[in-house]
Amino acid sequence: MDQVAHRIYWRNTLDLEPVTLSEGPCLTETIQIPFIYCRSPDLIPKPADWGNHIGTSIPNVPSILFFREAPSYAPPNSLEAFLNGGTLPIYIGFGSIVVEDNEKTTAMVLEAVRLTGLGSTDFENDNVYYIDDCPHEWLFQKVAAVVHHGGTGTTACGLRYGCPTTIIPFFGDQPFWEDMVAAAHVGPKPIPYKLLTADGLATAIRFCLSKEVVESARVIAKKLHASSGVKDAVRSFHAQLLLEQLRCDVLSDQPAHLKIDRKKLMLSVRLAYTIGTARSLIVIRHSLHELLIKNQRWDPVTGTTSVAIATYYRMSSSIANIFIKPAQIYRASIKAVSKQKTEPHSGVPVSPKPNVAASMALASASSLGRFFHHYSKGVMVDLPLAFAEGSRMLPKLLGDEVPDYGTGFAGLVIKPYTGVKNHGVLGGALGIGQGVLDFSTKVSTGEVYRASYAPLWAHEAG
Numbered sequence: 001m002d003q004v005a006h007r008i009y010w011r012n013t014l015d016l017e018p019v020t021l022s023e024g025p026c027l028t029e030t031i032q033i034p035f036i037y038c039r040s041p042d043l044i045p046k047p048a049d050w051g052n053h054i055g056t057s058i059p060n061v062p063s064i065l066f067f068r069e070a071p072s073y074a075p076p077n078s079l080e081a082f083l084n085g086g087t088l089p090i091y092i093g094f095g096s097i098v099v100e101d102n103e104k105t106t107a108m109v110l111e112a113v114r115l116t117g118l119g120s121t122d123f124e125n126d127n128v129y130y131i132d133d134c135p136h137e138w139l140f141q142k143v144a145a146v147v148h149h150g151g152t153g154t155t156a157c158g159l160r161y162g163c164p165t166t167i168i169p170f171f172g173d174q175p176f177w178e179d180m181v182a183a184a185h186v187g188p189k190p191i192p193y194k195l196l197t198a199d200g201l202a203t204a205i206r207f208c209l210s211k212e213v214v215e216s217a218r219v220i221a222k223k224l225h226a227s228s229g230v231k232d233a234v235r236s237f238h239a240q241l242l243l244e245q246l247r248c249d250v251l252s253d254q255p256a257h258l259k260i261d262r263k264k265l266m267l268s269v270r271l272a273y274t275i276g277t278a279r280s281l282i283v284i285r286h287s288l289h290e291l292l293i294k295n296q297r298w299d300p301v302t303g304t305t306s307v308a309i310a311t312y313y314r315m316s317s318s319i320a321n322i323f324i325k326p327a328q329i330y331r332a333s334i335k336a337v338s339k340q341k342t343e344p345h346s347g348v349p350v351s352p353k354p355n356v357a358a359s360m361a362l363a364s365a366s367s368l369g370r371f372f373h374h375y376s377k378g379v380m381v382d383l384p385l386a387f388a389e390g391s392r393m394l395p396k397l398l399g400d401e402v403p404d405y406g407t408g409f410a411g412l413v414i415k416p417y418t419g420v421k422n423h424g425v426l427g428g429a430l431g432i433g434q435g436v437l438d439f440s441t442k443v444s445t446g447e448v449y450r451a452s453y454a455p456l457w458a459h460e461a462g
Helices: 002-013 024-030 077-083 102-116 136-142 152-160 174-183 198-208 211-226 229-239 269-278 300-342 356-397 405-461
Strands: 090-092 145-148 165-167 258-260 283-285
Touching: 090 102, 102 198, 136 152, 145 152, 145 198, 152 165, 152 174, 152 211, 165 174, 165 198, 198 211, 300 356
Parallel strands: 090 145, 145 165
Antiparallel strands: 258 283
16 A cells, blocks of 8 residues: 555656556556566467567567576485486475465375376385475476476476476466466366365376477477577567667767757757757757557546546545645644654754644645646546547447548438448438437537647646
């Protein structure tokens, strides 16, 4: 909650309007901010419906995977002897996941290992090693397969070293990673922990040790070793910078800060100053990324209702602050005086007593001013705009769009005619309704737009 309050305060200090809850979750997609998924394209190809801003702008590099290098690790002698004692073992562990019944889970895992038929008859004493903290980057190079909870880092590490992988997902993105592992044929289908049995785990282990799965894991590991996540990340970052729009058009080794008004010539500060001393120029600041976050309305009813509720809330808060803010200032002054009395010999010079009454009056007047601000903006700007934008969206609900006045008028004739031609009398009736809807929501609301945009421009300019 402290972080949320800080963000709201930060936007207020910059005189920025709050981002609505309906727009905030989709903001990255709406304004298409470039970002990269730290996933290997060899494991997860870029989906066809992802835009150019998702992944990277580099062809065939939709995502990037980073690995950390194997840390230096000195294993205990017993672990080293176990790993070198015969065939490669299988790693089974759930990381930091805390299971409900540890003893029951351990017994089930041991039974699954026994059912696989791996190792000697006395498998629990000869073929099971209980390991403490050990880096996966070191250990996974020395095992035949891995069974784990499906954490992102653990999954990536196992695949990097060619380990067929069985994932027992608990929560979060763990089921997703197991689906990706199964799709790449380097592991079985997911087995949720609540459905885990000894027979199911034994079957999954046998699947991981099959020749086809081992070969698939080896191919994935070879591709991952050939990739360079850091280099691809740098290339993608540079590709998203739009360097041609960042450079000065004359001095290409300097960044562009200004541009000549009514022309597309972009200049560095040094060049603009040099030219400006010899000739009077009108220059404006060069802004590469100007973002306008618009609240998309679904229809006129929900649009105007949400604006009315928001306006009422802001007005009510302002009225309450007419009394709350002065009270807070008064209490703060009382606490300050009490603190000074309890620390008479602190040695710190006491500043002059502020005019508490003036501060209280100023806070009350400021809240009153904000009340009238919210009232005028809500009635003259927000409500008309919400109604107009919501009305403009109505034809889209029917799969249609009216781009201008002429189309709105023409719809009164074309829609009924098309409806009769395609679907008879019923289609004609529906066409009349759709034509009237187009006319009323586009032609009439256009005037509402015209009337409400002047106050909006005045508000933004102020």
